[in-house]
Amino acid sequence: MGTAPQNPVVNDPGLYDFRPYRDRHPIRWPGDKPIAVWISPNLEFYEIDPPANPFRKSWTKPHPDVVGYSHRDYANRVGHWRMAEVMERHGFKGTVSLSVALCQHHPEVVENANALGWEFFSHGIYNTRYTYGMDEAQERAIMEDSIRTVQEATGQRIRGWLAPALTHTTRTMDLLAEMGFTYTCDLYHDDQPGPVHVARGRLVSMPYSLEVNDHYGFAVYNMSPREYADTLIRQYERLAREGEASGTVMCIPLHSYLIGQPHRIGPFEEVLRHIAADGRAWITRAGDIAEHFLAHDYDAVAAETAHPAAE
Amino acid sequence: MSLDPSYLEYPRRRRGMDHDLYPWSNLFDRPAVSWPGGKGVAVCVVVSLEWFPLTPADKPFRAPGHMQTPFPDYRHYTSRDYGTRIGFYRLLDAFAAVGAKVSVAVNAAIAQRYPAVISEIIAAGHEIIAHSTDMNGTIAAGLEEEAERALIGTALDVLEQATGTRPAGWLSIARSQSWNTPRLLAEAGVRYMCDWVNDDLPYAMRTPAGDIMNVPLSHELSDRQIVNVLQQSADSYVRQIQDAYTWLDRESRTYGGRLLPLQVTPYILGLPYRIDAFDGLLRWLKDRDNSWFATGSEVVGATPR
Numbered sequence: 001m002g003t004a005p006q007n008p009v010v011n012d013p014g015l016y017d018f019r020p021y022r023d024r025h026p027i028r029w030p031g032d033k034p035i036a037v038w039i040s041p042n043l044e045f046y047e048i049d050p051p052a053n054p055f056r057k058s059w060t061k062p063h064p065d066v067v068g069y070s071h072r073d074y075a076n077r078v079g080h081w082r083m084a085e086v087m088e089r090h091g092f093k094g095t096v097s098l099s100v101a102l103c104q105h106h107p108e109v110v111e112n113a114n115a116l117g118w119e120f121f122s123h124g125i126y127n128t129r130y131t132y133g134m135d136e137a138q139e140r141a142i143m144e145d146s147i148r149t150v151q152e153a154t155g156q157r158i159r160g161w162l163a164p165a166l167t168h169t170t171r172t173m174d175l176l177a178e179m180g181f182t183y184t185c186d187l188y189h190d191d192q193p194g195p196v197h198v199a200r201g202r203l204v205s206m207p208y209s210l211e212v213n214d215h216y217g218f219a220v221y222n223m224s225p226r227e228y229a230d231t232l233i234r235q236y237e238r239l240a241r242e243g244e245a246s247g248t249v250m251c252i253p254l255h256s257y258l259i260g261q262p263h264r265i266g267p268f269e270e271v272l273r274h275i276a277a278d279g280r281a282w283i284t285r286a287g288d289i290a291e292h293f294l295a296h297d298y299d300a301v302a303a304e305t306a307h308p309a310a311e
Numbered sequence: 312m313s314l315d316p317s318y319l320e321y322p323r324r325r326r327g328m329d330h331d332l333y334p335w336s337n338l339f340d341r342p343a344v345s346w347p348g349g350k351g352v353a354v355c356v357v358v359s360l361e362w363f364p365l366t367p368a369d370k371p372f373r374a375p376g377h378m379q380t381p382f383p384d385y386r387h388y389t390s391r392d393y394g395t396r397i398g399f400y401r402l403l404d405a406f407a408a409v410g411a412k413v414s415v416a417v418n419a420a421i422a423q424r425y426p427a428v429i430s431e432i433i434a435a436g437h438e439i440i441a442h443s444t445d446m447n448g449t450i451a452a453g454l455e456e457e458a459e460r461a462l463i464g465t466a467l468d469v470l471e472q473a474t475g476t477r478p479a480g481w482l483s484i485a486r487s488q489s490w491n492t493p494r495l496l497a498e499a500g501v502r503y504m505c506d507w508v509n510d511d512l513p514y515a516m517r518t519p520a521g522d523i524m525n526v527p528l529s530h531e532l533s534d535r536q537i538v539n540v541l542q543q544s545a546d547s548y549v550r551q552i553q554d555a556y557t558w559l560d561r562e563s564r565t566y567g568g569r570l571l572p573l574q575v576t577p578y579i580l581g582l583p584y585r586i587d588a589f590d591g592l593l594r595w596l597k598d599r600d601n602s603w604f605a606t607g608s609e610v611v612g613a614t615p616r
């Protein structure tokens with residue numbers, strides 16, 4: 001690995017204003033639903049022998065990391081198809097966090113998601129190529145590659161971003177806005193969309209989730225499948241209640257090599273059944289949430305944050 | 312700051328996999344598999360029977376479950392041995408109670424040290440597959456090819472001498488392989504390995520020394536993962552396996568046969584406070600109308616090529 005280059009000392013990243021969870025501008029979702037629910041399947045490709053990034057190792061073991069690699073490969077052979085069938089059965093369209101090289105490796109998976117009416121955003125080229133250490137031209141290059149690759153494979157102009165393996169630079173948000181992205185899934189400070197400070201243009205922070213991400217559920221919090229399902233339902237119930245005052249967002253980020261395992265998919269299906277039957281949810285896609293927020297709420301929220309409560 | 316330009320080059324960005332070991336395949340697009348008797352779910356139990364030398368080796372890596380305290384780690388040496396002396400016999404009784412034939416992945420050292428246990432496995436009609444020499448026999452990139460070839464050969468030879476049959480199957484410690492392992496196993500005449508966890512059915516890998524089948528022995532469904540790594544109870548383990556069975560059973564009725572692989576460890580599930588739960592799980596699986604207990608070789612034999 002060698003010695004990693006030094007980063008500058010930055011304390012406040014300056015990404016957004018502090019906005020208390022009190023008396024906020026009332027967001028109203030379509031149909032007067034209190035909560036917008038979106039599912040984000042991560043459709044990924046992990047390389048078996050990626051080059052080293054100076055700041056982060058790809059695999060914990062020497063290549064080939066057979067369990068690490070083949071576990072993730074399970075997604076494209078088995079997990080995706082199982083997960084997609086369950087989502088479709090309950091009327092959930094995915095908003096895909098895509099390793100865009102999947103368009104080359106397994107176009108069958110991408111075509112399936114596109115045919116189901118799923119939206120795509122970029123999750124980098126591979127989940128084994130990180131942004132750490134990139135210069136501006138390099139980071140711009142992976143964004144351009146993402147836009148072009150997904151456009152060619154699906155006809156969709158991507159509007160969202162989740163940095164590959166959540167690796168960022170301090171330029172990422174400015175570049176996204178400049179290149180016509182409207183939302184980022186990289187920031188975890190809120191249960192509602194909000195403006196991100198960017199040099200030019202507008203960029204919305206779209207609530208994604210680490211806490212109810214299946215990766216956290218199963219690999220960080222060591223939950224059983226039924227505990228994870230219960231967690232999602234609690235998350236939903238609370239946010240749906242709070243959304244009566246001002247609309248909330250619940251994202252369920254998934255990795256089908258985890259949720260698509262046979263001991264997990266059954267309990268997960270019960271969550272979808274619950275949310276679909278509840279009736280309070282605007283079951284939608286991230287791009288639709290961003291569009292609605294930009295059209296109806298962005299200016300009001302930005303004006304709120306321009307006048308701190310102290311005035 | 313910038314990265315070397317090669318970091319933004321992708322020489323293996325192409326259709327299919329980024330290696331040549333096996334082609335991509337969608338489980339749900341394959342011809343439906345039918346297990347013997349028209350059953351839908353092959354329940355394949357693989358027991359890991361391991362001997363951990365008191366002095367652990369760290370090259371290429373230290374095996375999971377190996378010694379942890381400063382030398383001499385009597386705590387873990389004896390706890391692991393408990394599995395072989397006591398826990399394994401509880402498992403054998405549990406298998407006998409439901410008439411299940413299983414595959415036992417055996418360190419060669421077990422055959423040399425404890426021939427009585429080998430005799431009992433054979434007498435019960437279970438399959439013996441190779442599981443390296445002992446728990447210092449780990450494999451990963453960096454292990455010299457000749458050393459790996461010798462390790463594989465020794466493990467197979469010792470088990471063949473002890474049992475009269477050359478093992479058809481192989482499980483690497485921690486499922487860890489080098490770039491050479493599939494080829495060296497095929498070269499040694501191994502018919503199937505259990506290391507790659509990317510499917511719910513066996514499939515073929517291609518090596519310069521010939522084809523070898525991979526039986527995906529899910530680490531996610533193993534007792535080590537659920538009980539030791541994720542720290543869940545035996546009851547939770549049972550519930551999870553039942554949920555997996557229920558899902559695969561339903562899926563098999565539309566898409567054809569599925570594999571439910573259960574890797575179990577004598578010093579984990581063979582403990583007094585856990586074995587009854589596992590015993591109950593086996594009975595529950597036995598009572599399903601769509602289950603088929605099968606060894607690794609039986610599953611491979613019933614998989615169309």
